[in-house]
Amino acid sequence: MSDINCIKHLRNNKGLSISKIQKTLKINWRTAKKYADEDQISTTKISPKKGMMYEEKWGEIVSDWLFEDSKLRRKNRRTKKKLFEELQELGFKGSYRTLCYFIQDWINTHNEERDKGYERLDHPPGEAQVDFGVMEAVQDGELVDVRALIMSYPNSNAGFAVPLPSENQECFLHGLQMLFKQSGGVPMSLRIDNLTPAVKKVRTKTEEAQLTDEFLAFQNYYGFEVQACNPRSGHEKGSVENKVGYIRYNFFNKAPIMTSFEDLTTQLEKQLIDDRNRLHYEKNVLINELWDQEKKYLLQLPKEVYPIFKKEMGKVNKFNEINLDQGSIHVPRGANYSLLHIQLTWNTVKVISPEGEILLDDYRPYMKKRKALPWVSIFRNWINKPRSVSYSRYKDYLPGRVKNYLLIDHLVIRGERLKAVAALLITHDMKRINEDFYELIAEEKLGKEENPFEINWSDYDALTSGEGVQS
Template identity: 30%
Template sequence: MLVVETIARIRREFFVKGKSIKEIVRELKVSRNTVRKVLRSEATSFSYQRQVQPLPRLGRWRDDLDRLLVTNASKVARERLTLIRVFEELRALGYEGGYDAVRRYARNWHRERSAAVDAYVPLTFAPGEAYQFDWSHEIVLINGATVVIKVAHMRLCHSRMPFVRAYPRESQEMVFDAHDRAFAFFKGTCQRGIYDNMRTAVEAILVGRERTYNRRFLQMCSHYLVEPVACTPASGWEKGQVENQVGLVRERFFTPRLRVKSYDELNAWLLDRCVAFAKAHKHPEFPGQTVWSCFEKERAHLVPYAGRFDGFHAVQASVSKTCLVRFDNNRYSVLASAVGRPVEIRAYAERIEIRQDGRVVGEHPRCFGRDRTVYDPWHYVPVLSRKPGALRNGAPFKDWVLPAALERVHRKLITVRDGDRQMVAILTAVLSDGLAAVEAACAEALSQEVYSADVVLNILSRHREPALPTTIMTPDALRLRHEPVADCARYDALRRMVR
């Protein structure tokens, strides 16, 4: 292939210096045909591209390589193999050729697939018109352990204001919590919400834009006065703003890998980063304005925040004889009175509420591990009245932290023969008199250097009796208008009548 410098010299020697073709061939050591080609074409550069690639080694492996490339391209970006890994898989099938042949073939294969590029129409939104919602998966270190977290993304379409919050799950109660926290942060909602066809929102995809939405999801949208809009399946560009936000947050917030102690610390940090990003970056459509300044102007056009939606996911469960219900691979305790009848578990993003016949029989912080048991020792106190010996070895009472006065009484009663029964009597009084009253009674008993159950219960009963009034007030209707006068003669007359 001729280089540009050689072509330029041939042209100068012939057209400027007037040399013959024979002289140019002798000096530059090129063929006559090459010189004639340069002079006749008047081109300043030549390139050669092979029309047919023989592929002596790769030829019979093309079908296998096509299959590997198609499979790899169908994966999400983070799970795709590098080309060297594809080459290694082809070698494992028996291919004996080199990597360069595979690389050239893969380059042409990708070029042919991307020959047709889709065109899109840029979208614009009025203030308060719409927001976009999506999920992403990120990897962080929480308390020293590598955890795959689910990140909820929301973005106001007009101002581009982002909101990001991390969760252990993508379940429906997490969707409700993410919306409530985002709207509370924005101090309002938009008229429309744009979603993909996530299962926590859409139950069935019908013709065109028609969807059958989840009943609880529609209740949430009705609470916040939002009209839900679902995208066309596999058409992420219809919510391109939040799709771009996913990549931006992954690059700027989660790279390098974050190290935090808890989800609370992570979410507080993410919220600070969202605000800092909005204040530091210019709005793409409004020169001279930041995302934050546009967001502050858009707030006036938002639908007022309607308060927290009671966003729970309800399931039915049975109560075991050990006062436990099972939910999400874990067990939670309930009141002993709930044993034998079904209960309703209301799962929130951060807590579990258990109801029976409309009353709460158990409430716990939500646990996201597996095969863990969460106890509330007070649920088992009624059972102790029949089995006081369980106070020493019962699983719910291990590491039970009692108030200071109750704990001191408990330590003293451990050395007494019937100390367990006495302590159970004191704990049972908490159910009727309240923890504060029992603790005060224990403190009073300890101040008198006594600690038996009889003394504590006696103090409680005295505190329950109403105090006598210090003065007796006489109503006006019973007041004497004329003071009686003492007359002994009247008494003597009465005595004579009796005789």
């Protein structure tokens, strides 16, 4: 992968011909051609310049065409001859040489402007930074650890985020794909720290960072440049570090409720879109307006989505279990085979026998990993202050039946109900209480000794229907 990356670098960034690459690297011409023009995306930007064709509409038309083609693989770009033929179809009366002079002038001035831009700006348009942030959400009344992969574009301060269950390679590459999709394009360059899924050897004083083969293949497919930070140098990607904190304190300060990671992704994407309607901290312009300008510099997304999965071989123990994600999963009839093929995506695991039979197709173990909320402690505080339930941050995390049972306006009755549920929490979890609510909450199930509060259900019915209770 390093050799392929070098070939693409010489072709795209150094502008060497196939023959020159062949001589420089001493490789076969066909090999140089194959890897130089395969899955290639240009990083060229356009800046219109003066020229004879600018006196009419033709220069503007050709500039637009060149700008469009610059986002395509080199082998898919139109030749000068093809551009000339298309111009003639529109009524162009100039010569082929006139067009060639204009194109060459456009390329020369475009490259000069690009160099000046990189020298003038600390963060040129199209440059992004990415990092993980650890957050929490609530699903089915239980806490879920969320690894939010966050991308920041320092030039405009636009931010994007994808919540994920882990920081492994499958999640990291899937998250980048989702971030590219949210951005509407691929950043020209991506700055990362020494993430294990991307960097197998960190940068030293004498050597550049070495990227993993899987990340190199992903990078080559999408065409972005990679800038790896120095070890223990978080300030080198300060924009995304600040964005992680901003998202945590503004959107995860109270753990959001999610039904799935896809649902939380949609929630977060909408919030970040709305968040762009604020002024840039320094430029005094709406972030949304700056982003509209910056996204013109993004590379075009490929037509086909890059497949992200990991294949490995696994052994099954005598209990039909394989080790995965710091745990074990049961594989039906797995012990019948000495080795099994395991295919992993960011959220699923598929176990296949040597004969090709699918033995297991399920979510990965960490997709089901939950932590219980400290309901006993929460209810203890609520019992002391029943009024606080209505505005507590934990109110929305209560399951439906329990929530409806507790949110009653009569504070004395609310206090009694809080104590009744608190008594059940000693022997049952909140999910079980909600599922078997009507059976568990009934007075005969609790027992008179355990529940000294006599409940008049006709009074409850009157209160909930608004008829009132006679004293």
